[in-house]
Amino acid sequence: xxxxxxxxxxxxxxxxxxxxxxxxxxxxxxxxxxxxxxxxxxxxxxxxxxxxxxxxxxxxxxxxxxxxxxxxxxxxxxxxxxxxxxxxxxxxxxxxxxxxxxxxxxxxxxxxxxxxxxxxxxxxxxxxxxxxxxxxxxxxxxxxxxxxxxxxxxxxxxxxxxxxxxxxxxxxxxxxx
Amino acid sequence: xxxxxxxxxxxxxxxxxxxxxxxxxxxxxxxxxxxxxxxxxxxxxxxxxxxxxxxxxxxxxxxxxxxxxxxxxxxxxxxxxxxxxxxxxxxxxxxxxxxxxxxxxxxxxxxxxxxxx
Numbered sequence: 327x328x329x330x331x332x333x334x335x336x337x338x339x340x341x342x343x344x345x346x347x348x349x350x351x352x353x354x355x356x357x358x359x360x361x362x363x364x365x366x367x368x369x370x371x372x373x374x375x376x377x378x379x380x381x382x383x384x385x386x387x388x389x390x391x392x393x394x395x396x397x398x399x400x401x402x403x404x405x406x407x408x409x410x411x412x413x414x415x416x417x418x419x420x421x422x423x424x425x426x427x428x429x430x431x432x433x434x435x436x437x438x439x440x441x442x443x444x445x446x447x448x449x450x451x452x453x454x455x456x457x458x459x460x461x462x463x464x465x466x467x468x469x470x471x472x473x474x475x476x477x478x479x480x481x482x483x484x485x486x487x488x489x490x491x492x493x494x495x496x497x498x499x500x501x502x503x
Numbered sequence: 504x505x506x507x508x509x510x511x512x513x514x515x516x517x518x519x520x521x522x523x524x525x526x527x528x529x530x531x532x533x534x535x536x537x538x539x540x541x542x543x544x545x546x547x548x549x550x551x552x553x554x555x556x557x558x559x560x561x562x563x564x565x566x567x568x569x570x571x572x573x574x575x576x577x578x579x580x581x582x583x584x585x586x587x588x589x590x591x592x593x594x595x596x597x598x599x600x601x602x603x604x605x606x607x608x609x610x611x612x613x614x615x616x617x618x619x620x
Contacts, residue, residue: 358581359535367553374554381561
């Protein structure tokens with residue numbers, strides 16, 4: 327393997343999770359530069375790849391994976407789940423949902439953070455609506471089930487915060503150097 | 504995540520976008536040639552590396568200030584990605600230049616005779 331091929335292989339490693347087309351495009355650009363200057367870039371290849379990942383963000387496939395997986399995390403963080411299944415650590419799942427949103431915002435940018443936040447918030451909001459409107463109905467099956475207004479308010483606020491945090495964190499964290 | 508930087512790095516970083524836009528406003532150029540060309544055009548004032556150049560080019564392209572154009576100039580060699588300014592890029596250059604020139608003039612007055620030291 328030639329010097330430049332080895333360098334580009336390391337660059338690709340630094341650009342892990344970036345879409346294939348962006349990786350190829352950037353490596354071709356570096357290859358053309360090598361042909362022009364006859365020397366390798368001064369930077370460490372992995373560091374250069376990581377810097378470019380900050381510019382491009384992760385590929386669409388990985389963004390969608392983050393969005394989809396945020397949904398079950400949101401479900402498991404719903405306080406009402408904890409009422410039925412006390413063993414489920416809902417606060418831990420809420421924390422995980424938040425971390426997931428930050429992860430999406432960091433690697434995918436503000437829109438990725440927003441949609442991952444929405445995906446985590448949707449089951450919480452659905453649960454909120456069901457428990458607000460259908461409490462009497464639910465109590466036909468679960469005797470004396472109660473949800474305080476404070477609980478509902480807290481669920482609403484934390485649910486709204488997830489996409490908001492994702493959107494603004496994505497703008498801040500991935501702001502150009 | 505942003506690293507801690509000193510004032511000199513901050514100054515260079517702030518001026519880098521302007522220098523890059525001003526350079527590419529004169530003529531479209533590609534990565535490797537921009538490094539040499541910018542250094543030559545600024546009489547050694549701007550010595551940059553790939554680690555600074557490519558992320559900056561990528562960001563400016565994403566913001567819509569630069570328009571890339573693939574050109575295969577030499578048969579058997581890789582196509583080169585030439586960057587030129589878009590209309591938004593020219594506007595951005597104008598904006599940065601308007602902020603930069605009075606700043607430099609003011610600083611030169613402030614330094615006064617120290618400039619010759």
